[in-house]
Amino acid sequence: xxxxxxxxxxxxxxxxxxxxxxxxxxxxxxxxxxxxxxxxxxxxxxxxxxxxxxxxxxxxxxxxxxxxxxxxxxxxxxxxxxxxxxxxxxxxxxxxxxxxxxxxxxxxxxxxxxxxxxxxxxxxxxxxxxxxxxxxxxxxxxxxxxxxxxxxxxxxxxxxxxxxxxxxxxxxxxxxxxxxxxxxxxxxxxxxxxxxxxxxxxxxxxxxxxxxxxxxxxxxxxxxxxxxxxxxxxxxxxxxxxxxxxxx
Amino acid sequence: xxxxxxxxxxxxxxxxxxxxxxxxxxxxxxxxxxxxxxxxxxxxxxxxxxxxxxxxxxxxxxxxxxxxxxxxxxxxxxxxxxxxxxxxxxxxxxxxxxxxxxxxxxxxxxxxxxxxxxxxxxxxxxxxxxxxxxxxxxxxxxxxxxxxxxxxxxxxxxxxxxxxxxxxxxxxxxxxxxxxxxxxxxxxxxxxxxxxxxxxxxxxxxxxxxxxxxxxxxxxxxxxxxxxxxxxxxxxxxxxxxxxxxxx
DNA sequence: TACCTGCGTTGTATATTATACAACCACATT
DNA sequence: AATGTGGTTGTATAATATACAACGCAGGTA
Numbered sequence: 001x002x003x004x005x006x007x008x009x010x011x012x013x014x015x016x017x018x019x020x021x022x023x024x025x026x027x028x029x030x031x032x033x034x035x036x037x038x039x040x041x042x043x044x045x046x047x048x049x050x051x052x053x054x055x056x057x058x059x060x061x062x063x064x065x066x067x068x069x070x071x072x073x074x075x076x077x078x079x080x081x082x083x084x085x086x087x088x089x090x091x092x093x094x095x096x097x098x099x100x101x102x103x104x105x106x107x108x109x110x111x112x113x114x115x116x117x118x119x120x121x122x123x124x125x126x127x128x129x130x131x132x133x134x135x136x137x138x139x140x141x142x143x144x145x146x147x148x149x150x151x152x153x154x155x156x157x158x159x160x161x162x163x164x165x166x167x168x169x170x171x172x173x174x175x176x177x178x179x180x181x182x183x184x185x186x187x188x189x190x191x192x193x194x195x196x197x198x199x200x201x202x203x204x205x206x207x208x209x210x211x212x213x214x215x216x217x218x219x220x221x222x223x224x225x226x227x228x229x230x231x232x233x234x235x236x237x238x239x240x241x242x243x244x245x246x247x248x
Numbered sequence: 249x250x251x252x253x254x255x256x257x258x259x260x261x262x263x264x265x266x267x268x269x270x271x272x273x274x275x276x277x278x279x280x281x282x283x284x285x286x287x288x289x290x291x292x293x294x295x296x297x298x299x300x301x302x303x304x305x306x307x308x309x310x311x312x313x314x315x316x317x318x319x320x321x322x323x324x325x326x327x328x329x330x331x332x333x334x335x336x337x338x339x340x341x342x343x344x345x346x347x348x349x350x351x352x353x354x355x356x357x358x359x360x361x362x363x364x365x366x367x368x369x370x371x372x373x374x375x376x377x378x379x380x381x382x383x384x385x386x387x388x389x390x391x392x393x394x395x396x397x398x399x400x401x402x403x404x405x406x407x408x409x410x411x412x413x414x415x416x417x418x419x420x421x422x423x424x425x426x427x428x429x430x431x432x433x434x435x436x437x438x439x440x441x442x443x444x445x446x447x448x449x450x451x452x453x454x455x456x457x458x459x460x461x462x463x464x465x466x467x468x469x470x471x472x473x474x475x476x477x478x479x480x481x482x483x484x485x486x487x488x489x490x491x492x493x494x495x496x
Numbered sequence: 497t498a499c500c501t502g503c504g505t506t507g508t509a510t511a512t513t514a515t516a517c518a519a520c521c522a523c524a525t526t
Numbered sequence: 527a528a529t530g531t532g533g534t535t536g537t538a539t540a541a542t543a544t545a546c547a548a549c550g551c552a553g554g555t556a
Binding site: 250253254283284285286287290308 | 535542543544545546547552
């Protein structure tokens with residue numbers, strides 16, 4: 001597998017800009033990514049030429065440019081899974097009263113590609129594009145359970161309840177596969193529980209996961225099976241629908 | 249201005265993937281962008297390694313990868329203009345009953361950064377990321393009027409009412425500057441009128457535009473001044489607020 | 497089934513071009 | 527005004543992207 005170095009460097013810079021809080025200086029980028037200051041300058045200029053980065057002419061610092069927003073829209077609007085899933089997410093919110101998510105694998109993480117909030121809260125959809133670790137989210141466990149290659153090497157702790165032992169995780173994934181759904185029991189955010197189930201392709205491949213999340217108080221352990229039934233039912237219905245979509 | 253060729257090629261490929269409908273083959277990309285088939289293959293592989301492109305293993309075709317969605321979210325959630333503008337957009341929708349937009353300049357086009365739909369329609373925010381030509385949109389005229397460098401060379405016709413003559417456009421921009429707002433009189437979509445006003449920085453720079461759009465029937469010519477007053481009032485209020493934001 | 501065609505990948509030699517280094521310049525800070 | 531930090535740019539070098547060609551694979555067709 002050959003890789004074009006300068007392109008790879010440019011992409012790494014984009015990721016670096018994305019994880020920064022504000023703007024970033026060239027020297028910071030250069031030292032973080034171990035590349036020459038002058039080379040970094042050229043790469044940033046190129047990124048800026050195409051709108052992928054933007055330079056504040058005053059501070060001479062860089063940040064992400066607007067082109068990435070265009071690309072994102074292009075991807076999201078053409079994604080059959082997302083388009084198809086929308087009504088199912090709405091239905092799920094209606095059935096459970098909790099907010100619903102749709103996620104896919106991206107670079108060893110869960111990428112949230114759609115979300116429907118429960119009734120009262122009318123917050124906008126900024127959570128689209130959010131990424132979370134696989135091992136401490138319900139969506140992530142589902143994606144791991146049916147994509148063996150995607151198992152991360154370490155499981156950093158997010159809360160006291162996070163599963164950090166690989167053996168325990170194996171057990172957890174076995175359970176997920178046999179039950180047909182996964183749960184996140186305050187393993188990512190304290191006080192929040194999630195339940196997720198797989199979305200299956202026309203080829204039988206797990207291409208995504210959908211689920212609900214809510215405060216632990218509204219999702220007590222003894223109600224989990226009942227709620228999980230609703231989640232798996234919707235996921236199954238969506239999978240059935242997806243089986244007609246040949247594309248991709 | 250030096251440009252890193254291979255990075256530039258990679259970014260061009262991303263744009264090419266974005267404008268495609270479905271997936272794209274390597275040969276198509278190579279011939280469209282006038283690059284060697286083998287080189288294109290390497291570039292695509294590199295893009296795929298970082299999640300910026302995705303290869304369908306079956307058809308061997310490529311499409312955009314999920315990383316762009318992450319980048320987009322990172323940009324949008326950290327954009328002070330967008331965060332600050334939200335309540336003003338909501339207010340504008342409340343005041344006028346029409347749907348409101350917020351846009352910025354990107355690569356010689358208007359990029360829609362946020363949108364609030366009027367009451368009944370509950371469509372999701374997929375229009376974020378949409379781009380339109382400058383010369384036939386109200387937002388675009390505003391951005392052009394106060395950014396002299398951004399004048400495009402040609403003005404392709406979108407509807408019979410599109411202004412295609414550069415002289416006429418100069419007049420239009422003069423009018424925009426003196427009135428403090430711009431209008432799109434069915435110049436982009438037949439039956440749709442828009443009104444937009446500038447959003448101004450703490451430095452006095454026009455950093456964006458906000459506006460409303462609605463069916464011509466609800467926005468007759470004789471009601472334009474009255475509606476424009478509401479738009480400019482909100483834009484002014486947002487500008488005042490933005491004057492406290494030093495960042496960027 | 498066998499052949500053919502079109503497409504993607506990969507090996508390799510070449511020279512293009514990215515890179516590192518250093519000098520220069522612009523700011524900001526003291 | 528002087529000093530230091532950080533960005534840009536010129537230039538020589540060699541690393542590396544590139545083009546070309548050969549190979550392999552899959553799909554379609556006879």
